[in-house]
Amino acid sequence: MKQEYTLTVYTENQVGLLNRIAIMFSRRKINLESLNTSPSEIDNIHRFTIVVEETEVVVKNLARQMEKMVDVFKVNYNTNDEIIWQQIALYKVPTSVIMKEVKVERLLRRYGARTVVIREDYTVFETTGQDEEIDNLLKELDKYGLIEFVKSSRIAIIKSSEGVHKRVLNMEKNDPTKKPINNEFLNHKSMIFQM
Known part of the structure; x- marks a missing residue:
């Protein structure tokens, strides 16, 4: 059964991303009831708030597809009872x-x-x-x-959500490019080559 869903999409602020997201909806012939983009609580991360009237199965699949996009961090979808808007x-x-x-x-x-x-x-x-x-x-x-x-378009906050702040902090903490290089391993290798 179709009902109103609000999708909250956390993304990097990249040129052309709005177009790519809109194409996902138009290919599936899903009408956007409302679309809002704004900065989120974290610098350089934007938040799309999209309202559609569709079945949960379709919305769930759409959210999964959007999360596969490189610039998208997280997609939540909620009914009107689960948000403050x-x-x-x-x-x-x-x-x-x-x-x-x-x-x-x-x-x-x-x-x-x-x-x-x-x-x-x-x-x-x-x-x-x-x-x-x-x-x-x-x-x-x-x-x-x-x-x-x-x-205006809808703006919404998810009642049970912690936003994307914790997730981004964890991603930064676990970023392998920022881990220190193991100097012991490098020193051991250089000793082997000197022998």
């Missing part, structure tokens, strides 16, 4: 309506919206939340001459 939305409304209608001000307070810009011709409000909250405010503001609306 938010989106941001901006609403542009005529300033004249805001000034006249007390109902609009109450409505904005109820949804926790804050003013971003006030101009003579329009006012922009911002709110964060999940789809239902954002869409409900959109429907309400539409009654008052909404001019423009935009909603």
Whole structure:
């Protein structure tokens, strides 16, 4: 059964990686509901947050395939119950309506919206939340001459995850290129060649 999954992909910040990841979805005819890229808690490691509506089997196979890519460290996939997520939305409304209608001000307070810009011709409000909250405010503001609306991609944190920080630190600790060279072995070899 299809349901909404959020994939969290930790990667190196490489040119062309977004394209390679997008191709994996398009080859399988999977529509991306939301895509966000941002820095992670570790320098030079980026985080892709991808939302799809698919079966668990398909998402699990996709996560495995992505982890095989050279630049990808880790891929997690989670249902909405396993993550904490938010989106941001901006609403542009005529300033004249805001000034006249007390109902609009109450409505904005109820949804926790804050003013971003006030101009003579329009006012922009911002709110964060999940789809239902954002869409409900959109429907309400539409009654008052909404001019423009935009909603961001999802950002999410996995409830049970420790992120990728520990994994990267362990990789650095176990990096064979950083291990000291065994000088005893080299000295022993040079003694053999001198004899």
